[in-house]
Amino acid sequence: MxxxxxxxxxxxxxxxxxxxxxxxxxxxxxxxxxxxxxxxxxxxxxxxxxxxxxxxxxxxxxxxxxxxxxxxxxxxxxxxxxxxxxxxxxxxxxxxxxxxxxxxxxxxxxxxxxxxxxxxxxxxxxxxxxxxxxxxxxxxxxxxxxxxxxxxxxxxxxxxxxxxxxxxxxxxxxxxxxxxxxxxxxxxxxxSEPIREVKPWYGPVGIVLMIVGGFGGYIAPTIFIKVYQWYPPAWTNIIYLPLFIGLYMVLIHTVVRGWKHGKSRYKNIITNSLMKFQGKQTVNNMLVITVLIAGAYFAAFYTPMLGTGAMQETEKRPVDYAFHYRADQNMLTRSDITAIAAEEGVTITSWKDAEFAVLGQDGQHEVDDEGGKYHYEYSKLNGAGKYIAESNYNAMTGQNINVEPGRFAAVLADDGTGDNMIQVDATWLTNMTTRKMLSVSFQKYLRYEMMASSYYVLDDADYAQITAGLANEWREKLVYFNVEGALLTYDFAKKLYNSIVDHSGPECELPEFYDRVEKIAADKASETYWGDTEQMTKISYAGRDSSEFKQFWEYMPQFRVLDRNNFVATYAVFLMLFIFIAIICFAAVLVIGYTRCLTIAINNLQVYEDLRRLGATPKYLYNSIKGQISKVFGVPGIVGTSLIYIFYVMIMFFNDNMITQSEISGLISCLFVIAGMSVVIWIFHRFTLHKVCKMLNVKQSGKQHTNKCTE
Amino acid sequence: MLQVKDLHKSYKAGKITYEVLNGINLTVAQGEFVAVMGPSGSGKTTLLNCISCYIPFDKGHITLGGQDLKNLNEESLSKVHNKKLGFVFQDFMLLDGLNVLDNIMLPRIISGDTSEAMEQRGNELCDIFGISHIKNKYPAEISGGEKQRTAVARSLINEPLMILADEPTGNLDSKSSRTVISSFEEAKNHLSATIFMVTHDSFAASFCDRVIMLKDGAVYKVLEKKTERGAFQEELLEAIKEMSGDVA
Structure with missing residues (x-):
């Protein structure tokens, strides 16, 4: 029963x-x-x-x-x-x-x-x-x-x-x-949940709000830090809010009014009105899809941007092998390296080496106050800098530059980038052994890729004067050499890399951000140097094959063949993680879009039956469905992709107020990612269109349909 | 059977209050077939919804079989819907997932009756309304007229005091409308059913014993059928014209 x-x-x-x-x-x-x-x-x-x-x-x-x-x-x-x-x-x-x-x-x-x-x-x-x-x-x-x-x-x-x-x-x-x-x-x-009234200004104002929110949200922290000397807390991200309001307005405008006027408005009147009558849900769904597409691309761009930049940097290097080491280390000599090369059947074609010194520099540093604010304080021992004599610089680079006595030059990359990474306000240099000082001022920038944003150049006499009596722990040696068939010397590079690590003592087991001069200054002031706290990344020779070691070791050699082959392995977890995130976000986008489109079919079954009775041709019905489905996938796709691409360009530009060649290449690679993903979305859109047409009994060919109605 | 006294119902739209029912008084006797007609906005459907307790009313009394329907709790209201009233809707309101016989038996199943007698009663109703041949079919597989006859049979399964029908022929062609009206006549004649029907259709109303004309939320005129059906329909059309003819 x-x-x-x-x-x-x-x-x-x-x-x-x-x-x-x-x-x-x-x-x-x-x-x-x-x-x-x-x-x-x-x-x-x-x-x-x-x-x-x-x-x-x-x-x-x-x-x-x-x-x-x-x-x-x-x-x-x-x-x-x-x-x-x-x-x-x-x-x-x-x-x-x-x-x-x-x-x-x-x-x-x-x-x-x-x-x-x-x-x-x-x-x-x-x-x-x-x-x-x-x-x-x-x-x-x-x-x-x-x-x-x-x-x-x-x-x-x-x-x-x-x-x-x-x-x-x-x-x-x-x-x-x-x-x-x-x-x-x-x-x-x-x-139905129609959106009753959308004024014609919604779309244009939405676009303006998106620009104001996106641009304002991005540069506001810089303004707070630079102008107000205040690290803004997380809640200040609310400045991005107009971006989302604007996005909502643009989507509403697109769904309800569309951007085409005149005859085309009547041409698409069924499509527009059907979408309008499910307006709130449609716009909400499109907003979520847009944000997820933006998130997916944000993750997906990580690999091409990082990869292209790293590859180009590796390719641009003027030497195949470069490394530096402290003079107090029992490091491999030229003959040791030549012997290893011979063992591996590698011929060294050129060799250059030169000394440079690690000196103390004066300057301003930030001191934290309460409430995220900070102020600058001057310190004679503000940090360490790598200084090389002009003759050694010329010998290593093949350039012929001249630095005036009492002045110094700072080295940038070949394309002139990196000025934000190197300090040029030093007025006093300190010999960290004798504590003798030398008065200097900034003269000019030089360009050399291998030393970019790390090295300063001094007049030979000044260099000799300030380094007099400097202990070996503050002196370093820089080695550049080339080999025959550099890209075929991976085994040699690997062996040499391991030997260099083996010949480095525990005093060199440091990350690149560890500043020995700052440490001395902190000890002198009886303060704890932040590099000795848990915050500092720990480096261990035992983890020499780890990406962390390869990224952050102070004395990490730059071997073109090794870097080129190890790039993916070094950044594997980063790359895979962001690819994974992109896959998850794109999967969510496709499912949400599909579900939304199925709702269109479920809600409009009777409407399409009525339109058919009113004499609408299969082609007209098909185009009307296509118009709605294209909007659900297309508008968020275009808006989300454009937003994140513009945002990436903005990040690249504001890093150093210019877009470098490698960044342009990275952005071009991102376009290929966009093209690939757009094809996937398009295929899914076609699949969804096919499914919805089937549900609404509309033939995709637009030539005929079978009436299933039993009444 | 049914007594409606001084019934008031209003709706609020923003700050404006619209009086939809403005002191309705009417009675329906046992075994009577009554129609309510009136122009759009006259309050026909609101009256039906108030009688069926689907919406609360502001003032007045509705008594069904001696029971006052005002301020009933939910449990009692469910019992009224299930035992004392039968419903026939314009769009049939059949469950697509159940076959015709299951749809007919639904009110009894809801009340917890799972006896064989229920199934027997369902089959009897199928016979009375001529839908036995489709009793195992699903709503999607039958015509509009058959759907509405199924709905009429369903409304009678619990032998209610009264059937409330809201535009039962509104979605049907003339042939199917005639079949549905015949179903009501069958119910009245063979099962002594009391029927209260809201309709726009003067043809459907002309089969009733009495027609209550509503205008602006009040009873405008009550017409009793004293002549044969065709003449009564003419009389109804005249009355409609008299009310400034909003009704087709």
Missing amino acids: KNFGKINTALRRKNKKNYALLVACIFFSVLLITAYVSMMRSPTVLAILPEGGDSRKQMMMIFVLAAIGCGFFTTYAASIFFRYKSREAGIFMALGASRGQISRQLFYELFVISAGSCAAGALLGTPLAWCIWQLFRTLLVDTQEMTLAFDPQAYMFALAFSLFIFISIFIMGRRFIRRTNIIDIVNEQRK
Whole structure:
């Protein structure tokens, strides 16, 4: 015999597509978030991304975007589900079912759906992350560092997200049941959410707000720091808010008014009006898609920008092999290196070496005050600088420059960049052994790629005067040499690299940011030098193959063949992580877009049937569907991509107030990424279009259709 | 059977209050087939929604079978919907996931009756309304007229005191409309059903014993059928014209 439970079972069976959509959406969003958070909290990743560093912040920022997007999209799927359920509940209530009866069935269904989907998503999220990672390791690069470990605490995030989804759906269910009367519930399924009025100025003002918010948000921290000497707290990011308001306005304008006027407005009147009548949900979905596309590209651009820049820097080097070492080290001599080269069948074709000194410089440094503010204080021993005599500079570079007595020059890259990385306000240099001082002033910039942003050049006599009596621990030697067939000398380079590390003492086991002069000044003032705190990246010879060591060791050699071959391995975790993030975000974009388009089909089934009766040709119907689907995928795609590309250009420009050749190459590489991803989105858009046309019984060829109507 | 006394209902739109029902008084006797007609905005559907307790009313009394319907709690209201009232809607309101017989039996299933007698009653109603041949079909597989006859059968499964019908022929062609009206006549004649129908359709209304004309939220005129159907329809059309003819 039939009872209420069996009736509900029969209805579920018959309407399984609606249930499947909600199950799939919850499962998918929990799966993505769990996979992301597993990766984000993985000790493998955390060990590589420096704490407080930009990469970690970017990863966190994109996670927040992805979580908001997935949360939004799941609640949206739930709202579609409730709209479907509303008719059922309305009929039950009209026929005398109590709210209690309906809510028991509904909450039972919601519990099974949410708990099952969340559990499945959370359980499979980590294996998914592991599988993608293993795929990277198999297809792209595999290093010891890439052995993936997971932190069980990551499940706390997954659990929290699942709980959020679970609670949100139950709150929505409770609101749904508590509707005041049957009429509202019954009408729920037919409810549209049109945006009533959009003024013509919405779009243009939106664009202006986007520019003001994006530009203002980006440069505001610099203004606070430079002008007000204040490190702004995180809440000041609210300056970006006009960007999102503007984005919303532009999307509303696009959906409701469109950007074309005159005849074309009438041509697309069905497309525009159908979108307008689902306006709020459409715009909300498009906003989420736009933000996720921007986040996905932000992550996806990381690899080409880093790769192109690093490759170009490696290729531009005028010498194949370069390294420097402290004079007090028992380092390999020229004959030792020649012997290693001979063992490996490598012929050294040219050799240059020269001495330089590490001197103390005076200058201003920041002293933190309360509330994120700071002030400058002058110090005679402000930091260390690498100073080379002009004759040695000329010998090493092949240039013929002259530095005036009492002056110094600073070295920039060949393209003139790096002036923001090198201090030129020194007036006193200090010999760190004898503590004798030399008065100097800045004369000019020089250009040489190998010494860019690190070296200063002194007049020969000044150099001799200031380095008199300087101990070997403050003297260093710079070595440049070339070999025959440099790109075929990987084994030699690897062997030499290991030998250099082996010949370096524990006093050289330091990261490049460790400033020995600052350390002495801090000790003298009885303060703790920050380089001796936990904040400083730790370098260990035991980790000589790690990306951290290769990136940050003060005496890291620059061997072209090694750097070229090791690039992917060195940055493997970074690259893979950001590719992973991009994949997750793009996957979310495609699913949200697809779900939104299916809603168009579900909502407009009757409208298309009526249009057909009014004589609309299959081609007209097809173009109308295509117009809506293209907007859902196209507008966020164009806006999100343009936004993030412009943002990247802005970052590149404001780094040094210019865009370098390698940055241009990186940005061109990003265009290829955009082209590739656009093709993927386009293919998915076509798939979705095909699916929606099938649901609405509109033939894509536009030539004929089969009328399924039985009445 | 049904008594409506001084019924008031208003809606608020912003700061403006619209009086939709302005002191309605009417009665419907047991076994009577009554229609309510009136121009758009006259308050027909609001009256029906108030009687069915789908929406609350501001003032007045509605009594059904001696029971005052004002201020009933949810549980009691559900019982009224289930046991005392049967509903027929313009857009049928059948569940697409259930076949015709299951849709008909739905009110009984909701009330917890899972007896064999229920199924027997469902089959009987299928026979009475001529839909036995489609009882295992789903709503998507049957015509509009068949859907509405299914809805009429469903409204009678619990032997309610009264059937409330909201524009039952509004979505149907003339042939199907005639079939649905015949269903109501069957219900009235064979099952002693009391029917209260809101309609625009003078043809459908002409089958009723009595037609209540509404205008601006109040009873404008009550016409009783004293002649044969065709003449009564003429009389209705005249009355409609008299009300400034908003009704087709």
